Amino acid sequence: MRGDKEAARVRRAHEFEAFAGGAAGRLLHVATLLTCDDAKAADRLLCHALARTYLRWDRLRGEDPYAYARQELVTSYARRAGVGWLHPRRREETGRLAGLTPQERVIVVLRLFEGVEDEQVAALLGIAPDRVTALCTRACVLLRGGAQAPAASFAGRAAPASGR
Amino acid sequence: MSRCTVDDWTSSAPDRKHEQVRWILESPYPPVPADLTARAASQGRRMLHRRLLLRRLLLVTATLAVVALVVLAVVTWPGDTPSGPPATPPPVSG
Numbered sequence: 128m129r130g131d132k133e134a135a136r137v138r139r140a141h142e143f144e145a146f147a148g149g150a151a152g153r154l155l156h157v158a159t160l161l162t163c164d165d166a167k168a169a170d171r172l173l174c175h176a177l178a179r180t181y182l183r184w185d186r187l188r189g190e191d192p193y194a195y196a197r198q199e200l201v202t203s204y205a206r207r208a209g210v211g212w213l214h215p216r217r218r219e220e221t222g223r224l225a226g227l228t229p230q231e232r233v234i235v236v237l238r239l240f241e242g243v244e245d246e247q248v249a250a251l252l253g254i255a256p257d258r259v260t261a262l263c264t265r266a267c268v269l270l271r272g273g274a275q276a277p278a279a280s281f282a283g284r285a286a287p288a289s290g291r
Numbered sequence: 292m293s294r295c296t297v298d299d300w301t302s303s304a305p306d307r308k309h310e311q312v313r314w315i316l317e318s319p320y321p322p323v324p325a326d327l328t329a330r331a332a333s334q335g336r337r338m339l340h341r342r343l344l345l346r347r348l349l350l351v352t353a354t355l356a357v358v359a360l361v362v363l364a365v366v367t368w369p370g371d372t373p374s375g376p377p378a379t380p381p382p383v384s385g
Contacts, residue, residue: 140332147328159321166321174331181335182342223315239309240316267312 135185143181150193151177154200160236161204161229163222172207176200197241201233201251224270231266238263 151173158169158176176199180192187195208229224232233252237243238259245263249256 143332143335144328147331151323151327155321155323155327160316169321170324170327174327174334177328177331178334178338181332182338184335223318235312236316239313267308270312270315271308 139181139184143184146180146192147177150196154193154196157197157236157240158200158204160224160240161200161232163225163232165222172200172204175203179203197237198251201237204233205229205252226269227266231262231269234259234263235266235270239267 154176155169155173158173159166162168162172176196179199180196183195184192224235227235230252234248237248237251238245243251245256245259249259252259
């Protein structure tokens with residue numbers, strides 16, 4: 128009995144290490160984008176998401192561990208963003224996605240960097256797919272504006288309230 | 292890829308615009324700390340351990356509660372004491 132448990136623990140550790148070794152690079156990139164290039168915060172976020180994946184490892188049952196880890200990353204980021212998630216305010220932050228709200232960051236990263244479909248992003252965030260599309264478009268305009276010239280017309284505009 | 296467009300997007304080549312944003316997103320890759328996997332695994336093990344302890348604690352508490360309930364029921368259960376009319380009638384007043 129004890130031997131079985133020990134064997135299961137060793138197997139889980141090996142499988143998890145193989146998975147994390149392969150996926151950590153890309154997931155760290157996602158975490159870095161979400162946390163506005165804050166290396167420490169990204170490290171903490173990813174470590175927590177991977178630990179949650181380890182916790183779930185035996186019960187994944189055919190589920191893609193990468194997708195699960197990414198989902199944990201996004202949900203713990205959303206929790207960390209807290210009030211800023213519901214009442215977004217563009218704070219003074221540096222980094223590539225600094226001009227976006229936490230929700231827009233998640234949408235842009237999942238849609239354009241990870242290639243997740245609108246419907247899946249909408250299900251993950253609990254909003255309507257149309258709203259994901261609209262927010263993605265707005266974020267793209269903001270990012271491109273930031274890369275070329277300031278897009279002042281979009282900075283203060285309220286989001287269409289179709290999704291809530 | 293073409294999903295992230297709306298009618299008021301003025302460009303005729305939204306994919307090219309997405310490519311630009313993608314280019315922003317994909318530029319430099321941060322190096323992965325060497326001990327990240329080990330740290331995550333040990334944190335996961337701690338979480339697993341805590342969860343197991345909590346589950347055991349709940350199980351023990353539930354078992355104790357059931358045992359206490361059974362004991363209490365056995366002790367206070369109304370037994371075979373005769374419930375007929377009392378041998379001495381109550382005093383009649385007035």
